[in-house]
Amino acid sequence: MMLPTIPTPDELLDKGFRRGKKAADLRRGEKMPKRLKGKRIEETRVITACQVIKDRLKMILDRTPEIEELPEFYQDYIDITVGVDDFKQALGAVNWAYGIITQLEKEYGAKIRKAPSERATGLRKQAYGRISSVVHKIEKDLDFLDFAKQSLRNMPTVDFDAISIVIAGFPNVGKSTLLTHITDAEPQVANYPFTTKGIQIGHFEKRWQHYQIIDTPGLLDRPIGDMNDIELNAMVALEHLADAILFIFDASETCGYALENQYNLLEEIKNVFDAPIIYLFNKMDISDYDGARHDYVQEYIDKTENPLLISAAEGEGLEEIIQLIQQVEKREIAEEDEDEYEDDENYF
Ligand code: GDP
Known part of the structure; x- marks a missing residue:
């Protein structure tokens, strides 16, 4: 602005x-x-x-x-x-x-x-x-x-006609790798309160609909219980924006967080966000899912709805993600208000 x-x-x-x-x-x-x-x-x-x-x-x-x-x-x-x-x-x-x-x-x-x-x-x-x-x-x-x-100089420029997808997941699970692979051009980097790296917004278009993918390193990548009120507000601002959340697990745990901790973060995010969640299990290429770690990883896969198993780095599963994103609908808070208004009219 x-x-x-x-x-x-x-x-x-x-x-x-x-x-x-x-x-x-x-x-x-x-x-x-x-x-x-x-x-x-x-x-x-x-x-x-x-x-x-x-x-x-x-x-x-x-x-x-x-x-x-x-x-x-x-x-x-x-x-x-x-x-x-x-x-x-x-x-x-x-x-x-x-x-x-x-x-x-x-x-x-x-x-x-x-x-x-x-x-x-x-x-x-x-x-x-x-x-x-x-x-x-x-x-x-x-x-x-x-x-x-x-x-406010470097405030993020948000496209309010686009469908907005907010990425969440611990650091190093592959959020920015995914963002750059599914969006066009270089993402816009803007300031965002309580994030040192700022907010990253990438765009793509399918069937005349614009989509924007938003990553906020430093905000949706750590336990919410640790946050103060203002940080929570910073997160709620994202909640107002998100039509869906893309929650990324690192199935390989090479990010340094056990799947159990990653699952706990997901639970916390679910408590704050009303938006639907798309579940991704990333780094399947190095997760030994076909081998010794199969049952262990499967336990967490089974805890989520319609998860996609992907490898962001290798470009595996990206088309499927885009298909899921295309099913996301805009959360129209304003329209709900209109409905209420119509009800009022009927009342008289
Ligand atoms: P972020 O902190 O969540 O944004 O994570 P990054 O996108 O920076 O990724 C962290 C590290 O994981 C980087 O070194 C990536 O190259 C690597 N990485 C991301 N996705 C994959 C994947 O699917 N497979 C493998 N092997 N490495 C990945």
Whole structure:
């Protein structure tokens, strides 16, 4: 998401006062009675400074998207990353400053026009003092908005028309190998809270339907019991996005996690996610499934519904995965609301 560039209070004031002075200087050549001219010059300085500062504040407000109008995933994302309440409060402060400066512009414009000419410079200085104090009052809000801009700069770009599949499974089970094998081109890498490697989103298209496969190293690859509230929120944001979960077991256990632990992670994820789950047993090429480890691996295969046995590295079973993904339907939360609405209509 692109947020507008945020100035510091001093940058904002410097620009306003500098432009005020420039506009006033242009009037110096005008022909009019000297007494009147002095007042005009000071009035011009105040009004121009106020307008320049107001324009800049308005630009910040206009170019910042309305959070409530963003898709729920982005609202969650902003909330986890910077806090929606703080964000709104900072924008509220900018709006407040805009209002006060509008008032000062009117108030001091009128005062300078009415006052005797020898008071004009004093009034202009007074106005500048008050403008400066207002702008400095929103210093922490401007700081916050700048921090938000930096934090939200590399936000994931999600295609909300696509069917979204979120990959889960312990580290090294083959998640990113699978992602790169079933999607086109290089996956998009964006920031995601509580993940050092960020989020990876790959895309493919089948029969005019877009699919996006999402991997979040560092989030859906460890026990949920260890997570704090904010990390859980980061996960719930993914839950809002997922039309299905692709849960990957490493049947070879070369990832370093026993199948029992992998199964426990699956159980935890099932508790958090409502989305349907596609089960994959990966690294079948090195799992000795045809040999001594058959019964051991089979025990876990039998615990899951319609699992696919694959080898992501060797490209074995990828077509079957794509077929299963094509059966995934979009989870339409909005449509359910519509149904409720229709019921209400019938009621009357
Ligand atoms: P992630 O941490 O879950 O994303 O796992 P990676 O995709 O990085 O894979 C971890 C390691 O397992 C890498 O060295 C992969 O090459 C390897 N790997 C992934 N899938 C397979 C597979 O099907 N067979 C074999 N033999 N190795 C695999």
